[in-house]
Amino acid sequence: STKPVRIAVTGAAGQVSYALLYRIASGEMLGKDQPVILQLLELPNEKAQAALKGVMMELEDCAFPLLYGMEAHSDPTIAFKDTEYALLVGSRPRGPGMERTELLAANAQIFTAQGKALDAVASRNVKVLVVGNPANTNAWIAMQSAPSLPRENFTAMLRLDHNRALSQLAIRMGKPVSLIKYLAVWGNHGSTMYPDYRFASMEGESVKGIINDDAWYKDVFLPTVAKRGAAIIEARGQSSAGSAATAVIDHMRDWVMGTQGRWVTMGVPSNGEYGIPKNVVFGYPVTCSGGKYTVVEGLEFDEFSQDRIERTLAELISEQDAVKHLL
Numbered sequence: 205s206t207k208p209v210r211i212a213v214t215g216a217a218g219q220v221s222y223a224l225l226y227r228i229a230s231g232e233m234l235g236k237d238q239p240v241i242l243q244l245l246e247l248p249n250e251k252a253q254a255a256l257k258g259v260m261m262e263l264e265d266c267a268f269p270l271l272y273g274m275e276a277h278s279d280p281t282i283a284f285k286d287t288e289y290a291l292l293v294g295s296r297p298r299g300p301g302m303e304r305t306e307l308l309a310a311n312a313q314i315f316t317a318q319g320k321a322l323d324a325v326a327s328r329n330v331k332v333l334v335v336g337n338p339a340n341t342n343a344w345i346a347m348q349s350a351p352s353l354p355r356e357n358f359t360a361m362l363r364l365d366h367n368r369a370l371s372q373l374a375i376r377m378g379k380p381v382s383l384i385k386y387l388a389v390w391g392n393h394g395s396t397m398y399p400d401y402r403f404a405s406m407e408g409e410s411v412k413g414i415i416n417d418d419a420w421y422k423d424v425f426l427p428t429v430a431k432r433g434a435a436i437i438e439a440r441g442q443s444s445a446g447s448a449a450t451a452v453i454d455h456m457r458d459w460v461m462g463t464q465g466r467w468v469t470m471g472v473p474s475n476g477e478y479g480i481p482k483n484v485v486f487g488y489p490v491t492c493s494g495g496k497y498t499v500v501e502g503l504e505f506d507e508f509s510q511d512r513i514e515r516t517l518a519e520l521i522s523e524q525d526a527v528k529h530l531l
């Protein structure tokens with residue numbers, strides 16, 4: 205369609221957005237026929253707004269044919285007006301000496317306000333992706349704060365974990381990433397997340413069988429994927445941005461355009477699948493088609509995987525418990 209769609213991006217002057225906005229404007233997310241209007245939200249302070257203006261100047265300088273308009277905002281109730289896609293990237297980072305509960309509380313405030321703003325002014329079909337950490341719990345808060353919007357439209361980003369896991373398996377096998385199918389990452393985008401290769405296949409063969417090295421899986425692969433964010437910070441002096449932006453593009457493009465049967469990982473509100481309490485925003489393997497995702501059901505757990513699911517669920521429940529009284 206040639207009618208432009210409105211895409212809201214928060215934290216628009218931050219480093220993930222700096223790697224993301226150009227790719228949205230060039231058509232990588234919604235396709236080369238879909239014009240876009242960017243509704244960019246940043247904190248109201250002068251420094252953030254000035255940095256946002258700078259990013260918009262650069263976007264202008266790209267002369268993207270699909271970029272029909274851009275707006276700078278500091279108020280979510282204006283930034284989210286009629287938006288069909290909301291990419292919630294900005295969040296409160298952990299400051300020096302900040303306790304986990306303080307961090308959760310600060311983000312609860314942000315995502316309550318943004319959820320209410322979406323509820324009030326966004327398109328009734330808005331597709332929401334929460335990137336800002338703690339992503340699953342922030343998505344849960346935004347969803348709870350937007351009772352008039354469909355619950356299933358609120359998602360959290362686990363795609364970076366999924367992509368990291370895919371690459372580590374591909375490297376180990378010396379094969380292209382594109383040949384690996386049916387990988388799942390369960391649970392929280394955090395250190396307890398569980399990358400599960402038991403169902404993965406490559407050209408019809410079991411990935412687990414090809415690798416045939418459980419010690420590598422448990423002692424090398426799982427910690428490598430879980431600690432990858434910290435390893436990037438250690439190496440680069442800054443947290444993942446290019447890979448995070450790629451994961452945003454992948455998550456949204458697949459949600460909108462479909463996965464043709466491929467599994468991808470999305471954090472989505474549970475409907476009780478696999479015994480996860482309803483509404484917990486949990487990383488599940490999903491397929492997408494016609495603008496909707498479907499959780500892959502009927503997979504079986506062994507003792508190890510059951511234990512990993514319980515651990516990551518416990519982390520999510522404890523995050524929820526820490527902010528419940530604020531909602």
Ligand code: NAI
Binds near residue numbers: 221314337363393444
């Ligand atoms: P950054 O600090 O470079 O940028 C964040 C931006 O958000 C800043 O410009 C800040 O002013 C803005 N911001 C903060 N609160 C805001 C609010 N209430 N409304 C609008 N804007 C607000 O951080 P970076 O590197 O861009 O990361 C963004 C977030 O994404 C972080 O929370 C990070 O932990 C998370 N992240 C999540 C990943 C995932 O896989 N789920 C991967 C990588 C990053």
